[in-house]
Amino acid sequence: MNIYGLILAGGSGSRLWPLSRELYPKQFLNINSDKSLLQSAFERLATFIKPENIICITNAKHLANVKMQLGETTVLAEPVAKNTAPAIVCAAKFITQRDSSDPIILVVPSDSLIKNIELFQSTVEKGEKLAQEGYIVTFGVKPNYPETGYGYINVTPDFKVKEFVEKPDSATAQKYLDKGTYFWNTGMFMFKVSVLLNEIERFAPEIAEIAKSIDFDKSNEIPCAEFEKMPSISIDYAVMEKSDKIALVKFESDWNDLGSWQSFYDTNEKDINGNVLVGSVLDKDSKNSLVYSSSKLVAAIGLEDTIIVETEDAVLACKKYCSQDIKHIYETLRAQNNDAHCVHKTIYCPWGYYTEIDRGKGFLVKRIHVNAGQRLSLQSHNHRHEHWVVVSGIAKVLLDGQEHSLEPGKSIDIPVKAPHSLQNPSKKDIEIIEVQRGDILSEDDIIRYEDIYGRI
């Protein structure tokens, strides 16, 4: 029987702020690894699923990041965020249109940390058997302490699912732990496509109805008009809580959803004082603390049970037991329209990345990094003048139809309204310093003359 992998990569970036952001949530981060969580999720599946059978579904705003990280993988883009049920149904529909054999789909979040691949595979094999028998399979971790940051699944003695419950308070979590029938919800599912679509038809007919009108025959794009009509609902609520075909497989491998800085601390090796120190950190006498520097020096003295996270444009300082409260900070920033909840100073694009390095009245300075063989779209700006200084590699610049080859040290003026593009046909990355000037310095002031993913 064919098996497909579906990676859900639509998560927002609130809980590991300021390292994760709305426009760069945690699935894209390299955490203790040279691969991102998303890339690790893909590679884990690719150990037993054909790469062409692995599909990723994400929000349109993350499409460029997913494509950059997963290369040739098929990616479905949700035009708007609609929770997991519409996403999974669309992906199931997409798969049935390409494979009529009623395959099995394994759905996994893109941001879990799982280290033991063999136990992961053997756990999935157990799930596969149940899926073939017609069950919708969930995977649950046996709790070893009363965690309040996870959802729980309650099962019967023969591992049929009785109920899904949201994140509990401490007392309730302790009760769940004592009962022994509650498992942490990993967010992983496995089912035969026909089984899922039948249950959707029964319990979420509204979604089923709209899904019928979606046709993926001609493209991978989820039609915006149809998708927007779908209700925003999780697969747990839409189907799992109602269907009697839900079984739970105990998740045997290690698992952590990195849902908080506390989890990050827990999953890392400690030094002799119980500290996790990452990056440029100088410590004296701290205990049981996490100090994470991503750009500049952080000096820690005498901290206890404290989390310090430093990024290019924000610092978090918090007591470890408060790490779930970061959501409030994030929401406050969002309410204040403060960019800090949303964007990093460095923005990744399919062609490379750029970093804002300075900003003042009437000007903005960026360092633009274009990967070998990549290019930015032909574009122009109505309100700003740009000046590019090449500091490394050889840049090919098209300006007003004329081609310029600029080696390090060379510069060029891009007048207001002049169509221009930046290309790197070489095998070496290039870096340029861009000085923008104008009264309006907005990412929105851009007219594109080609339709490729690539934003400056």
Added chain:
Amino acid sequence: MNIYGLILAGGSGSRLWPLSRELYPKQFLNINSDKSLLQSAFERLATFIKPENIICITNAKHLANVKMQLGETTVLAEPVAKNTAPAIVCAAKFITQRDSSDPIILVVPSDSLIKNIELFQSTVEKGEKLAQEGYIVTFGVKPNYPETGYGYINVTPDFKVKEFVEKPDSATAQKYLDKGTYFWNTGMFMFKVSVLLNEIERFAPEIAEIAKSIDFDKSNEIPCAEFEKMPSISIDYAVMEKSDKIALVKFESDWNDLGSWQSFYDTNEKDINGNVLVGSVLDKDSKNSLVYSSSKLVAAIGLEDTIIVETEDAVLACKKYCSQDIKHIYETLRAQNNDAHCVHKTIYCPWGYYTEIDRGKGFLVKRIHVNAGQRLSLQSHNHRHEHWVVVSGIAKVLLDGQEHSLEPGKSIDIPVKAPHSLQNPSKKDIEIIEVQRGDILSEDDIIRYEDIYGRI
């Protein structure tokens, strides 16, 4: 009787790191004020001393900063750091060569925080009387708790000084407090020049001898050869502990030497939760903490008795009671040759300031701010090429003998070895983005063709 003010501004920047640095110590910082501590010290003296009778003595490396902050004030530069005795003796010599009336000198540190000017003045008046009677007057604060961060002065019942003691440990500090005869040493002194020089002659003849050979008749410069021969010793050790002419005046005004972040916290108004929050700070549930942001957003959650200080290039996170340990961090950085103990990303110069905004292999980007009417010296570089982009104001650039007037958006290349200067003859400040390129990008790679203070 003539009275002179002498401001000692040679302090290093270890205790309020990372806000203060070796090259920008705390006397130059604006702390809770639009004036720096040095400027405040000057203005406090200028309420009763003629400005032309106020002299500042500092280390040569701080000369540019002092001149920028104090304008026309007479500044003596120590060629090397030699503690307070040689500095005060040189300044006394300088004053006697200009004023033969045997004036009184009031010596004050440049970095004390004193708010009540009237009480300061009345305290000084008391000191002046004793100085006229031939005493060397010290000023001591009656302690109200057993501070371990200050030196103490022990007095007889009639306020003659028995001994000076260094920073004590807690038990000793408590003993001093209980005795009631110990005062915090403010580092302020007052004396008739002849009295001090006599006592120096008696107790530090080596210094007296060298001082005789220094002649300030022709310039304000302390001759390097002579000064280097002086022993490095504090005025307390050299004279105060030995002379029987030392009296103490109780310092009646408020006083804080801002010797630690704890002091900084103590001297600031707290919010309802006992927090001092400065700059771009978002707090949730913190208590009795200091969170100081000087550049980017700092989010604090649930902190207790904690100090967070954020600057452009370093973050300090420390328990409040550890704030004296910052010296260790500072010393560690110094031992590691880590610039972070020494320089800020922004360096102030007499003509304005510059900020390093980016750095990579083979390039360095700065924003250079030139104040109205100011200029940088004519200079050239043997190893780097520079490219200047004007982003605000109109820059006059002299390059290879030719003059260029560059308005915003205009740029110019400065080839390796080409003599060039940057001038701002206008009434509006200018800002340029400088992109340096080369294998060696060092501040030392500079040949100056004029001798003015001005370093880029």
